[in-house]
Amino acid sequence: MSGDGHTHDHDHDRTFQPDHPEPTSDGARIGLALRELLIEGGYYTPAEEREVIEAMSGASPENGARLAARAWLDSDFRERLLGNGAETIKEMGFDLSPTEFTVLENTDEVHNVIVCTLCSCYPRALLGMSPAWYKSFNYRARIVREPRAVLREFGVEFADEIEVRVHDSTAELRYMVLPQRPPGTEGWSEERLAALITRDSLIGTQRELT
Amino acid sequence: MPDRFAVGQRVRIADRTPPVHHRVPAYAKGRVGTIERLCGLHGQPERFIRDNGAPLTRLYRVRIPQHSLWPDYSGPAQDQLDIEIFEHWLEPAE
Numbered sequence: 001m002s003g004d005g006h007t008h009d010h011d012h013d014r015t016f017q018p019d020h021p022e023p024t025s026d027g028a029r030i031g032l033a034l035r036e037l038l039i040e041g042g043y044y045t046p047a048e049e050r051e052v053i054e055a056m057s058g059a060s061p062e063n064g065a066r067l068a069a070r071a072w073l074d075s076d077f078r079e080r081l082l083g084n085g086a087e088t089i090k091e092m093g094f095d096l097s098p099t100e101f102t103v104l105e106n107t108d109e110v111h112n113v114i115v116c117t118l119c120s121c122y123p124r125a126l127l128g129m130s131p132a133w134y135k136s137f138n139y140r141a142r143i144v145r146e147p148r149a150v151l152r153e154f155g156v157e158f159a160d161e162i163e164v165r166v167h168d169s170t171a172e173l174r175y176m177v178l179p180q181r182p183p184g185t186e187g188w189s190e191e192r193l194a195a196l197i198t199r200d201s202l203i204g205t206q207r208e209l210t
Numbered sequence: 211m212p213d214r215f216a217v218g219q220r221v222r223i224a225d226r227t228p229p230v231h232h233r234v235p236a237y238a239k240g241r242v243g244t245i246e247r248l249c250g251l252h253g254q255p256e257r258f259i260r261d262n263g264a265p266l267t268r269l270y271r272v273r274i275p276q277h278s279l280w281p282d283y284s285g286p287a288q289d290q291l292d293i294e295i296f297e298h299w300l301e302p303a304e
Contacts, residue, residue, distance in 0.1 A: 170293055
C-alpha cells in the first residue's frame with residue numbers, strides 16, 4: 001500500500017518487547033498486532049502492560065494460602081471473607097476488582113471444586129498462573145459432568161454422604177476454595193498453617209491437607 | 211431497577227443461542243435451578259462485544275442439581291453445580 005496520506009514508515013519504534021515467544025501462528029500474530037495498535041493508539045502504555053505482567057508473574061498460591069490460614073485463625077475475618085470476598089481481601093493487600101471474588105468453604109458435608117468451562121477464568125492474583133490441566137478440555141468438560149470420577153483421578157475419595165459442589169466460573173466471579181483445617185494443628189502460627197495449604201486444595205482438586 | 215429474582219427462587223435458564231458472544235454454556239441452557247445468591251451488576255457480554263456492555267444487569271448464581279443436568283449422572287442425589295447467569299437469561303420456573 002503506497003497511497004497518499006500514508007506518511008509513516010513501517011519501521012515501527014520498538015517501544016516494548018512483548019514478554020512472549022516470537023509468534024508463529026496466525027492467532028498469535030493477530031494478537032501481537034492488536035497489542036501494538038492499542039499501544040500506538042494510546043489506549044495503554046508499555047509500562048502499564050509490563051506492570052500487569054509482573055504482578056501476574058509475581059503472584060503465587062502462597063497468596064491464597066495466607067488468606068485461608070488467616071480465615072482458620074480469625075473467625076471474624078472468615079465471616080467477612082465468606083460474605084464479601086472482594087472487599088475483605090483488600091485488608092490483606094489483594095485486589096481483584098472489577099471482578100467479584102467468592103470464597104467457598106469446605107465442610108464435613110460439602111466439598112467445593114472450581115472450573116471455567118468456557119475458557120480459563122482463574123483468580124491469578126491469589127493463585128498465580130493456572131496449571132495446564134485447569135485449562136485443558138479434558139478437565140473443563142469432565143469436572144462438570146462427572147466430578148467424582150475426575151476428583152478420584154486427583155486422589156480425592158469421599159463418602160457418598162458428602163455433597164460435591166462444582167462451581168462454573170462463567171462470567172464476573174472468581175472463586176477460591178477454603179479447605180478444612182487439618183486436625184492436630186491447634187496452636188500453630190498463621191505462617192506455619194499457610195505452609196500446609198496447597199494450590200490444588202484452593203482449587204478443590206485436593207481435600208485433605210497433611 | 212429492582213431485582214427480578216430472590217434467593218431461593220426457582221428459575222429456568224433460557225434455551226437460546228444468539229449469534230453473538232455470550233457466557234451461557236450449552237449444558238446449562240433450558241435447565242431449572244435455584245437462586246443461590248445475587249452477585250452485583252455487570253455489563254452484558256453480548257453487548258460488550260460491540261459497546262460497553264450497558265445497561266448493567268443483575269448477575270445471579272444459580273444452583274442446579276447434577277441429576278437434572280445429566281440424566282445419567284452416577285453420583286448421589288445431593289451433588290450440585292453452581293453457575294453465574296445474567297438476569298436477562300432467567301425466567302421464573304415452577
